[in-house]
Amino acid sequence: xxxxxxxxxxxxxxxxxxxxxxxxxxxxxxxxxxxxxxxxxxxxxxxxxxxxxxxxxxxxxxxxxxxxxxxxxxxxxxxxxxxxxxxxxxxxxxxxxxxxxxxxxxxxxxxxxxxxxxxxxxxxxxxxxxxxxxxxxxxxxxxxxxxxxxxxxxxxxxxxxxxxxxxxxxxxxxxxxxxxxxxxxxxxxxxxxxxxxxxxxxxxxxxxxxxxxxxxxxxxxxxxxxxxxxxxxxxxxxxxxxxxxxxxxxxxxxxxxxxxxxxxxxxxxxxxxxxxxxxxxxxxxxxxxxxxxx
Numbered sequence: 001x002x003x004x005x006x007x008x009x010x011x012x013x014x015x016x017x018x019x020x021x022x023x024x025x026x027x028x029x030x031x032x033x034x035x036x037x038x039x040x041x042x043x044x045x046x047x048x049x050x051x052x053x054x055x056x057x058x059x060x061x062x063x064x065x066x067x068x069x070x071x072x073x074x075x076x077x078x079x080x081x082x083x084x085x086x087x088x089x090x091x092x093x094x095x096x097x098x099x100x101x102x103x104x105x106x107x108x109x110x111x112x113x114x115x116x117x118x119x120x121x122x123x124x125x126x127x128x129x130x131x132x133x134x135x136x137x138x139x140x141x142x143x144x145x146x147x148x149x150x151x152x153x154x155x156x157x158x159x160x161x162x163x164x165x166x167x168x169x170x171x172x173x174x175x176x177x178x179x180x181x182x183x184x185x186x187x188x189x190x191x192x193x194x195x196x197x198x199x200x201x202x203x204x205x206x207x208x209x210x211x212x213x214x215x216x217x218x219x220x221x222x223x224x225x226x227x228x229x230x231x232x233x234x235x236x237x238x239x240x241x242x243x244x245x246x247x248x249x250x251x252x253x254x255x256x257x258x259x260x261x262x263x264x265x266x267x268x269x270x271x272x273x274x275x276x277x278x279x280x281x282x283x284x285x286x287x288x289x290x291x292x293x294x
Contacts, residue, residue: 023184023205024131024170026123027072035068035267037288045281047273053281059092064114076123080135084114087143087156108154115143115157131170138163160194166201180209195231196245199224220253249276265290
C-alpha cells in the first residue's frame with residue numbers, strides 16, 4: 001500500500017447493511033436476498049490522527065455500484081457476498097485558501113472493479129425470539145490500489161486479503177401481523193495482511209417493520225477500533241480512499257426500506273461518522289433496489 005493513499009474514509013455499510021436480511025438470522029434453504037445499490041461519499045473534512053476535525057484543500061470521493069446477496073444453502077448455513085462491480089475514485093483540482101487552482105495537484109480519477117467480500121454465516125442457535133449466528137467473511141483484493149505516479153489517494157482497493165470473524169445476536173422484541181420490532185448486536189475481529197493492523201468491530205442495531213411490514217426503519221451504531229499492531233504507515237498523505245491503516249471510527253447509520261410488493265422494494269441509507277481518527281468527517285449515502293425471496 002503506497003503511503004500517499006493512506007488517509008481515508010472507512011465504510012461500515014458492507015455486509016451488515018441489510019438489517020432485516022442479516023444479523024443473527026440466516027436465510028431459509030433455497031431463499032435469497034439480492035440488492036443492487038449505489039454508494040457515494042465526497043468531501044474535504046477529516047478527522048486527523050489526533051481525532052480533531054481538519055479540512056483538506058482537496059475535494060475527493062468514491063462512488064460505486066454494487067451487488068449484495070444472501071442465499072440459504074441450508075436452513076442453518078447462508079452464503080453472503082458483496083461485489084462492487086464498478087468503483088470510481090476521484091479527486092478534484094487542489095485550490096489554495098484564495099481559491100486559486102494548483103498546477104501540481106490537477107485532480108484525476110480511476111474507474112475499476114472494487115474490492116469484494118464473500119463469506120458464510122452459520123446459525124448457532126435459534127428460537128422464536130433469539131437468533132445467534134457466526135460469520136466468516138473473506139475480503140478479496142480485486143480493486144486497483146493505484147500508482148504513486150498518479151494523482152495521490154486514487155484507489156479502488158487496498159491490495160490486501162483480509163478475514164473477518166463475526167458473532168451476531170438478534171432478538172425479536174415484538175411481532176404481530178402488522179408490526180415487527182427487533183434488535184441486533186455483533187462483535188467481530190478483522191485479520192488484515194500486507195502490514196495492516198488487525199481490527200475490532202462491534203455494533204448495535206434497532207429496527208422496526210411498520211405499515212403491515214412494508215416500511216422498515218433501521219438505526220445503527222458501528223464501531224471500529226484498531227489494534228495498531230501493523231507496520232508504521234504515514235497517514236499524512238492527504239486525499240481520500242476507503243483503505244486506511246489504523247483507522248478508528250464511531251459511525252451512526254439510518255436506513256429505510258420499502259416493499260412495493262412482497263418481494264420487491266427500494267432502500268436508502270445515510271451514515272455519519274461522529275468521531276474517529278484518519279477518516280473523513282463526511283456523511284456517506286446509499287440507495288438501491290432489492291429482491292427478497294423469503
